[in-house]
Amino acid sequence: xxxxxxxxxxxxxxxxxxxxxxxxxxxxxxxxxxxxxxxxxxxxxxxxxxxxxxxxxxxxxxxxxxxxxxxxxxxxxxxxxxxxxxxxxxxxxxxxxxxxxxxxxxxxxxxxxxxxxxxxxxxxxxxxxxxxxxxxxxxxxxxxxxxxxxxxxxxxxxxxxxxxxxxxxxxxxxxxxxxxxxxxxxxxxxxxxxxxxxxxxxxxxxxxxxxxxxxxxxxxxxxxxxxxxxxxxxxxxxxxxxxxxxxxxxxxxxxxxxxxxxxxxxxxxxxxxxxxxxxxxxxxxxxxxxxxxxxxxxxxxxxxxxxxxxxxxxxxxxxxxxxxxxxxxxxxxxxxxxxxxxxxxxxxxxxxxxxxxxxxxxxxxxxxxxxxxxxxxxxxxxxxxxxxxxxxxxxxxxxxxxxxxxxxxxxxxxxxxxxxxxxxxxxxxxxxxxxxxxxxxxxxxxxxxxxxxxxxxxxxxxxxxxxxxxxxxxxxxxxxxxxxxxxxxxxxxxxxxxxxxxxxxxxxxxxxxxxxxxxxxxxxxxxxxxxxxxxxxxxxxxxxxxxxxxxxxxxxxxxxxxxxxxxxxxxxxxxxxxxxxxxxxxxxxxxxxxxxxxxxxxxxxxxxxxxxxxxxxxxxxxxxxxxxxxxxxxxxxxxxxxxxxxxxxxxxxxxxxxxxxxxxxxxxxxxxxxxxxxxxxxxxxxxxxxxxxxxxxxxxxxxxxxxxxxxxxxxxxxxxxxxxxxxxxxxxxxxxxxxxxxxxxxxxxxxxxxxxxxxxxxxxxxxxxxxxxxxxxxxxxxxxxxxxxxxxxxxxxxxxxxxxxxxxxxxxxxxxxxxxxxx
Ligand SMILES: *Cc1c(COP(=O)(O)O)cnc(C)c1O
Numbered sequence: 109x110x111x112x113x114x115x116x117x118x119x120x121x122x123x124x125x126x127x128x129x130x131x132x133x134x135x136x137x138x139x140x141x142x143x144x145x146x147x148x149x150x151x152x153x154x155x156x157x158x159x160x161x162x163x164x165x166x167x168x169x170x171x172x173x174x175x176x177x178x179x180x181x182x183x184x185x186x187x188x189x190x191x192x193x194x195x196x197x198x199x200x201x202x203x204x205x206x207x208x209x210x211x212x213x214x215x216x217x218x219x220x221x222x223x224x225x226x227x228x229x230x231x232x233x234x235x236x237x238x239x240x241x242x243x244x245x246x247x248x249x250x251x252x253x254x255x256x257x258x259x260x261x262x263x264x265x266x267x268x269x270x271x272x273x274x275x276x277x278x279x280x281x282x283x284x285x286x287x288x289x290x291x292x293x294x295x296x297x298x299x300x301x302x303x304x305x306x307x308x309x310x311x312x313x314x315x316x317x318x319x320x321x322x323x324x325x326x327x328x329x330x331x332x333x334x335x336x337x338x339x340x341x342x343x344x345x346x347x348x349x350x351x352x353x354x355x356x357x358x359x360x361x362x363x364x365x366x367x368x369x370x371x372x373x374x375x376x377x378x379x380x381x382x383x384x385x386x387x388x389x390x391x392x393x394x395x396x397x398x399x400x401x402x403x404x405x406x407x408x409x410x411x412x413x414x415x416x417x418x419x420x421x422x423x424x425x426x427x428x429x430x431x432x433x434x435x436x437x438x439x440x441x442x443x444x445x446x447x448x449x450x451x452x453x454x455x456x457x458x459x460x461x462x463x464x465x466x467x468x469x470x471x472x473x474x475x476x477x478x479x480x481x482x483x484x485x486x487x488x489x490x491x492x493x494x495x496x497x498x499x500x501x502x503x504x505x506x507x508x509x510x511x512x513x514x515x516x517x518x519x520x521x522x523x524x525x526x527x528x529x530x531x532x533x534x535x536x537x538x539x540x541x542x543x544x545x546x547x548x549x550x551x552x553x554x555x556x557x558x559x560x561x562x563x564x565x566x567x568x569x570x571x572x573x574x575x576x577x578x579x580x581x582x583x584x585x586x587x588x589x590x591x592x593x594x595x596x597x598x599x600x601x602x603x604x605x606x607x608x609x610x611x612x613x614x615x616x617x618x619x620x621x622x623x624x625x626x627x628x629x630x631x632x633x634x635x636x637x638x639x640x641x642x643x644x645x646x647x648x649x650x651x652x653x654x655x656x657x658x659x660x661x662x663x664x665x666x667x668x669x670x671x672x673x674x675x676x677x678x679x680x681x682x683x684x685x686x687x688x689x690x691x692x693x694x695x696x697x698x699x700x701x702x703x704x705x706x707x708x709x710x711x712x713x714x715x716x717x718x719x720x721x722x723x724x725x726x727x728x729x730x731x732x733x734x735x736x737x738x739x740x741x742x743x744x745x746x747x748x749x750x751x752x753x754x755x756x757x758x759x760x761x762x763x764x765x766x767x768x769x770x771x772x773x774x775x776x777x778x779x780x781x782x783x784x785x786x787x788x789x790x791x792x793x794x795x796x797x798x799x800x801x802x803x804x805x806x807x808x809x810x811x812x813x814x815x816x817x818x819x820x821x822x823x824x825x826x827x828x829x830x831x832x833x834x835x836x837x838x839x840x841x842x843x844x845x846x847x848x849x850x851x852x853x854x855x856x857x858x859x860x861x862x863x864x865x866x867x868x869x870x871x872x873x874x875x876x877x878x879x880x881x882x883x884x885x886x887x888x889x890x891x892x893x894x895x896x897x898x899x900x901x902x903x904x905x906x907x908x909x910x911x912x913x914x915x916x917x918x919x920x921x922x923x924x925x926x927x928x929x930x931x
Contacts, residue, residue, distance in 0.1 A: 218290025
């Protein structure tokens with residue numbers, strides 16, 4: 109891509125504020141963290157409710173970016189760069205992508221549906237890649253932002269596009285259609301996901317069909333409702349020569365009629381009738397969702413006129429698709445990012461950005477990369493670009509695997525190569541992986557999953573998955589409730605309420621929150637060691653920790669005269685000046701803090717003292733979530749106002765004042781003072797049911813089925829025989845127990861887990877490391893995924909049943925449960 113940005117003035121309906129000369133860019137970015145940003149970047153500053161990329165423009169200019177699409181020009185950067193000023197930067201991104209799409213004229217497959225889009229897209233890419241140079245959406249980039257980013261990665265060498273479009277409400281698809289403009293449409297399983305945004309199923313289908321406005325072929329599973337919707341659709345958007353190409357298990361008027369299914373544990377053989385002939389097709393999966401997705405692919409292959417043998421050979425090799433980038437703990441203090449099933453230039457760019465965002469201080473950056481296929485470029489050109497990209501991203505070592513990348517090893521610095529994966533594995537020990545963040549990225553045929561298996565820390569199968577995007581969403585939700593100039597401290601105590609301390613702190617630092625809060629000094633120290641630069645307040649500093657608080661530049665909360673004197677003594681010995689401290693007042697919580705009658709002594713002690721500086725004055729509400737105690741809260745707020753004002757005027761200081769926690773932000777918006785302290789809300793839990801729907805779930809605790817068995821009526825399950833089967837019962841054993849933080853009170857059919865979207869109640873007592881559930885009515889097998897909590901059951905629901913609060917459930921998940929972060 110090389111674009112004269114002045115040509116975009118009319119495309120984007122923009123005002124040009126910048127230099128007179130012609131400027132060419134070859135890279136579009138919306139991510140200020142990306143190390144790929146540079147002088148050839150056009151940065152589009154997207155702006156959410158409170159997540160405003162305009163704030164990063166100054167930093168980006170320092171890094172060499174010169175060209176921006178903006179909604180406004182921040183004061184501090186006026187005249188320092190070139191700006192395309194538009195009304196709405198998201199619209200501008202979409203308009204640009206639509207314009208760019210129209211520069212190309214090759215077949216494009218557009219996928220939509222409720223389930224299976226990403227899998228069908230990845231599989232089609234695999235099935236068709238021997239014959240086409242394919243550009244496809246990376247991972248599940250199917251949103252209003254993801255689709256334009258996918259499309260602008262097209263280059264002149266591509267000759268087939270596969271893009272997916274996901275929507276959650278009306279009016280969204282029409283925008284995506286303009287950007288993707290598919291000529292071949294595939295409607296995958298329509299299901300019931302995301303129904304909140306639509307009045308009913310029919311409206312949802314109608315909306316999705318809009319992706320196919322200009323599609324001459326539409327591939328879909330026949331059923332009455334979809335047929336009805338399609339009829340209306342084709343009348344409303346008539347297109348000469350449009351072909352509807354359908355399949356069905358039940359309707360023999362469909363173009364491809366699936367007659368028989370034979371299911372073994374691992375494969376399914378279907379017989380299908382097409383153009384009055386019969387064919388068998390073996391699909392390497394046994395679950396019905398995968399079979400449906402494979403049939404969608406079959407129709408595309410038939411549309412492209414592949415012969416029976418080719419179809420069979422390729423479909424047989426379909427594989428489980430990884431939906432997103434994840435960080436996992438590796439051996440020897442490494443972190444690994446597993447992207448082992450895809451290797452193309454575009455997804456490499458995305459993975460390198462993800463690598464950067466997960467990079468820990470002092471860790472080395474390593475990339476293990478296979479040959480790259482289907483770029484459209486010559487190898488010479490391709491590996492030059494890859495080497496440049498890798499060097500822009502400050503990667504310390506490159507391990508190339510494959511004959512082609514080996515022959516271009518000279519282009520990379522600090523690169524070792526292997527002809528194939530087996531050679532690498534043979535040398536594995538000598539490569540000494542240690543304290544590295546490792547991106548593993550390879551084409552399917554290189555079987556990098558074997559490398560992942562070697563590098564991954566061996567733990568049991570239970571993981572707590574943390575959705576970083578949901579954390580951003582929740583942060584922005586609460587930020588939107590704050591008055592201008594009110595700062596935000598985020599509480600990351602107790603390991604980020606059980607969700608992971610450093611990773612979340614890194615994200616919060618990116619979002620420019622003002623402060624972090626932890627309970628104890630060692631929590632703050634590990635954040636500082638991890639490279640966090642934000643100021644960190646320590647709620648409960650023990651006096652033994654004062655020296656390390658000073659050493660690590662943490663900021664203690666001081667809550668008693670004794671503590672203050674002890675801290676002053678050490679601070680004076682070290683001849684500190686203006687060391688930041690926070691003064692806690694007790695206004696009714698009666699936990700920590702100076703009471704009204706100790707205020708005078710506090711003032712006397714601090715007066716004229718320049719060893720420390722009072723950065724903030726705070727107090728904590730006891731009942732901000734319970735409106736029956738409304739008057740009590742107001743009395744706390746009033747007392748805080750009174751005591752802090754007295755302190756401020758007596759000492760003649762100007763500290764930050766703060767009292768609100770999450771529920772306080774919700775219920776007492778007038779008491780924001782200069783800062784609020786957000787806790788549980790960030791992690792997706794509101795104490796207010798009416799607010800809950802605005803938050804996104806952050807943590808999902810998952811495990812797998814270890815074993816399935818059927819027991820006869822009269823047998824018992826587990827310790828103490830607390831479950832007695834009254835009929836034949838199928839049970840599954842899950843490797844998670846009370847030692848992982850699952851309360852025993854959740855056992856004995858009080859609680860349940862979710863398997864294949866269905867509830868499976870816990871039978872008998874929860875054991876230390878395992879529990880057993882009833883799967884009599886669930887079609888499941890060993891290895892299937894199990895949800896302990898997340899979207900359902902929610903921690904809120906669990907807490908209610910267990911007569912506790914979500915805080916306790918979340919922070920009880922033991923550290924032996926591996927945390928996995930994803931976007
Ligand atoms: C934990 C804590 C918070 C955050 O409370 P949430 O209810 O989780 O928002 C705020 N302030 C102090 C002093 C805390 O200990």
